Amino acid sequence: MxxxxxxxxxxxxxxxxxxxxLLYVHLGESRLTLDxxxxxxxxxxxLLVDNRSYxxxxxxxxxxxxxxxxxxxxQLKVQDEWTRRLANIQRKxxxxxxxxxxxAPMPGAVVAIEVSPGDEVKRGQGLVILSAMKMENEIKSxxxxxxxxxxxxxxxxxxQGRTLVxxx
Amino acid sequence: xLTTFRKVLVANRGEIAVRVxxxxxxxxxxxVAVYSEADRNALHVRYADEAYSIGAPPAKExxxxxxxxxxxxxxxxxxxxxxxxGFLSENEQFAQACQDNGIVFIGPRASSIAAMGDKIAAxxxxxxxxxxxxxxxxxxxxxxxxxxxxxxKFGYPILLKAAAGGxxxxxxxxxxxxxxxxxxxxxxxxxxxxxxxxxxxxxKLLEGVRHVEIQxxxxxxxxxxxxxxxxxxxxxxxxxLIEESPSTVVDEDLRRRMGEVAVRVAxxxxxxxxxxxxxxxxxxxxxxxxxxxxxxxxxxxxxxxxTGVDLVxxxxxxxxxxxxxxxxxxxxxxxxxxECRVSAEDPYNDFLxxxxxxxxxxxxxxxxxxxxxSIYDGFEVSLYYDPMIAKLIVWAETRAQAxxxxxxxxxxxxxxxxxxxxxxxxxxxxxxxFIAGRFDNSFLDSFNLAASDESGxxxxxxxxxxxxxxxxxxxxxxxxxxxxxxxxxxxxxxxxRRAALRLS
Numbered sequence: 001m002x003x004x005x006x007x008x009x010x011x012x013x014x015x016x017x018x019x020x021x022l023l024y025v026h027l028g029e030s031r032l033t034l035d036x037x038x039x040x041x042x043x044x045x046x047l048l049v050d051n052r053s054y055x056x057x058x059x060x061x062x063x064x065x066x067x068x069x070x071x072x073x074x075q076l077k078v079q080d081e082w083t084r085r086l087a088n089i090q091r092k093x094x095x096x097x098x099x100x101x102x103x104a105p106m107p108g109a110v111v112a113i114e115v116s117p118g119d120e121v122k123r124g125q126g127l128v129i130l131s132a133m134k135m136e137n138e139i140k141s142x143x144x145x146x147x148x149x150x151x152x153x154x155x156x157x158x159x160q161g162r163t164l165v166x167x168x
Numbered sequence: 169x170l171t172t173f174r175k176v177l178v179a180n181r182g183e184i185a186v187r188v189x190x191x192x193x194x195x196x197x198x199x200v201a202v203y204s205e206a207d208r209n210a211l212h213v214r215y216a217d218e219a220y221s222i223g224a225p226p227a228k229e230x231x232x233x234x235x236x237x238x239x240x241x242x243x244x245x246x247x248x249x250x251x252x253x254g255f256l257s258e259n260e261q262f263a264q265a266c267q268d269n270g271i272v273f274i275g276p277r278a279s280s281i282a283a284m285g286d287k288i289a290a291x292x293x294x295x296x297x298x299x300x301x302x303x304x305x306x307x308x309x310x311x312x313x314x315x316x317x318x319x320x321k322f323g324y325p326i327l328l329k330a331a332a333g334g335x336x337x338x339x340x341x342x343x344x345x346x347x348x349x350x351x352x353x354x355x356x357x358x359x360x361x362x363x364x365x366x367x368x369x370x371x372k373l374l375e376g377v378r379h380v381e382i383q384x385x386x387x388x389x390x391x392x393x394x395x396x397x398x399x400x401x402x403x404x405x406x407x408x409l410i411e412e413s414p415s416t417v418v419d420e421d422l423r424r425r426m427g428e429v430a431v432r433v434a435x436x437x438x439x440x441x442x443x444x445x446x447x448x449x450x451x452x453x454x455x456x457x458x459x460x461x462x463x464x465x466x467x468x469x470x471x472x473x474x475t476g477v478d479l480v481x482x483x484x485x486x487x488x489x490x491x492x493x494x495x496x497x498x499x500x501x502x503x504x505x506x507e508c509r510v511s512a513e514d515p516y517n518d519f520l521x522x523x524x525x526x527x528x529x530x531x532x533x534x535x536x537x538x539x540x541x542s543i544y545d546g547f548e549v550s551l552y553y554d555p556m557i558a559k560l561i562v563w564a565e566t567r568a569q570a571x572x573x574x575x576x577x578x579x580x581x582x583x584x585x586x587x588x589x590x591x592x593x594x595x596x597x598x599x600x601x602f603i604a605g606r607f608d609n610s611f612l613d614s615f616n617l618a619a620s621d622e623s624g625x626x627x628x629x630x631x632x633x634x635x636x637x638x639x640x641x642x643x644x645x646x647x648x649x650x651x652x653x654x655x656x657x658x659x660x661x662x663x664x665r666r667a668a669l670r671l672s
Contacts (some may be wrong), residue, residue: 003638005631012631023639025632036636040528040584053580056461058637066233066516067630071594072620073516074630078638106494106520107551111357129354132521136358151270156227157436159522 006077006082099148101163102139108132110156115165119147128152128164139164170489173247173272174198179237180214180252183542183559184464185212188250191480200244202237206550211542218244223527225552231255234262241271248272248487249352250480254554257283257463274487276441277463279513282351283437284460288331288369294457295312297436299429302448302456304371312352319348322372328352330359331367335460336406340360341373379403379609380415381446382430383471385438385482387492394427395475396501398444398467401609402596404519409589409612410596411467412506416567416605421464422453425499430533433460442468442483448609449534470505473563504567506574510541510558512549514587515617521555521589528641536563536573539581549586557588567605571597594616 201216328336338359407661526652
């Protein structure tokens with residue numbers, strides 16, 4: 001089974017094979033013997049690559065993967081050959097909308113709202129102040145735009161991922 | 169006059185509550201824990217001899233409630249209270265209330281806390297004792313306009329600070345006049361939330377300086393000693409992240425001079441118990457009084473490791489009226505200690521808090537390692553309290569060995585289920601600037617998690633790992649569809665185990 005992994009600006013093509021009850025992967029010129037064990041749910045793994053031992057964190061969400069190895073974090077996109085083909089077809093028909101929901105990057109309490117619907121905002125302009133763990137964090141606008149709606153109010157507790165403000 | 173006590177209430181939570189309980193236990197003292205509803209399963213509750221619920225998770229309703237804590241002390245018959253750090257540790261009303269209720273407060277006199285707790289008053293004390301201070305306001309700032317006037321007088325950049333401050337809360341750097349109003353509001357709000365007092369003052373921001381502090385111990389008979397310095401310049405957003413002792417820039421002579429000044433500051437407020445005098449140290453080895461922390465510090469373990477003194481034990485001895493058993497001559501700094509503050513903050517998402525369940529903890533151990541923590545398998549990182557969840561401390565004969573040991577320990581330390589700043593610490597331990605010891609307190613402003621020398625190789629490995637996990641997940645799924653045995657063991661994993669058995 002072939003896999004395509006995008007990380008930073010590189011794409012790796014990996015081909016997995018099970019042979020004599022062992023797992024091998026072809027990567028470029030090399031053929032590596034793998035032994036992967038999950039040590040702890042949800043994310044800690046032990047990986048032996050040709051007997052070299054690594055302890056790594058792997059977080060998977062759909063085809064988006066985060067891998068922490070040797071104190072470095074990588075964001076990767078992993079697709080098997082079938083998914084990749086499907087994604088290529090879909091991308092051609094995809095439409096981008098002008099709306100952008102700014103969400104809470106962490107759970108917390110809304111301290112203040114700094115914008116109102118209709119406001120023009122600059123990139124980096126403060127939208128909402130969230131307080132978590134006694135620290136106040138200003139949630140800034142990721143781009144230029146106009147505030148379409150403010151979806152929270154001061155004093156409200158919000159979960160991670162909750163929409164705070166919608167830009168258009 | 170000895171005021172012996174046998175039962176101590178620890179008015180705190182988290183790693184510091186656990187750390188204090190440990191010394192109490194070793195001294196054969198009975199212990200009492202208090203806990204909020206969020207902390208019923210906490211280690212400090214489980215390690216203490218007795219534990220009492222004191223209310224809802226927000227600190228104001230539990231760990232900051234003087235009445236509730238004193239009520240528990242009375243009910244449990246505790247004769248002394250150790251406040252830890254944070255919460256009520258630098259609250260003179262609490263220290264006074266303990267005394268009024270016939271309970272020993274394991275810390276300084278209420279008057280010393282008051283004198284140093286108001287940072288504006290503390291600057292006056294230091295000045296009066298002939299100790300140089302950072303240029304700044306002599307009184308509180310009533311309005312933003314007043315702050316603007318002072319900032320203009322001293323020149324930007326300036327530092328807004330909470331009069332009731334500590335731990336970097338309610339503090340903001342202001343580099344240009346247009347940032348001042350918003351910084352003033354944020355700092356005042358943060359100070360009000362953290363300390364119940366939003367009063368601010370300002371200082372000129374000294375740049376290219378180090379944060380170096382001196383640990384002192386004083387008894388009630390006027391004996392004060394210092395236990396050398398702690399280098400705390402590695403700070404992020406004014407929060408200390410890594411501390412070490414000794415500092416690479418403090419030699420024997422400077423240590424003696426800073427120590428003497430610290431002792432003088434302590435004597436000026438008739439100081440009893442453990443305290444820390446913080447200084448800024450410039451490139452020419454001039455040092456300026458910053459503030460005095462009238463409590464045990466978060467980073468106290470590094471001093472313990474290089475001096476061999478258990479500071480909590482000394483605090484308890486002093487509080488029970490004993491004379492200091494240490495003299496300046498027999499305090500010797502030996503080897504090197506480093507502390508990394510491990511927090512539930514995601515270095516890959518702007519250090520935002522990472523909330524959730526720590527499913528598994530793999531603690532580092534072995535030679536020279538000390539881990540002060542209160543986490544365990546299944547620990548919930550909640551929003552209510554500080555994100556610091558562990559302090560990893562190492563000792564070695566030399567600083568170079570300590571850095572290597574810290575790297576090894578950080579690699580062993582695995583917290584599963586949440587993101588932590590461990591990778592950030594690991595990268596810092598590899599930074600040439602840190603290794604050379606050539607940094608000041610602005611070091612982390614420009615430090616980022618850029619690619620390492622091994623980045624290319626790591627990226628390739630990450631690709632292999634991610635694809636292998638994806639492959640494994642798919643195999644498990646398709647075997648489930650086939651009606652095969654479900655489980656997280658794929659065929660080749662089982663095969664590898666079988667092969668291993670054959671070999672052995």
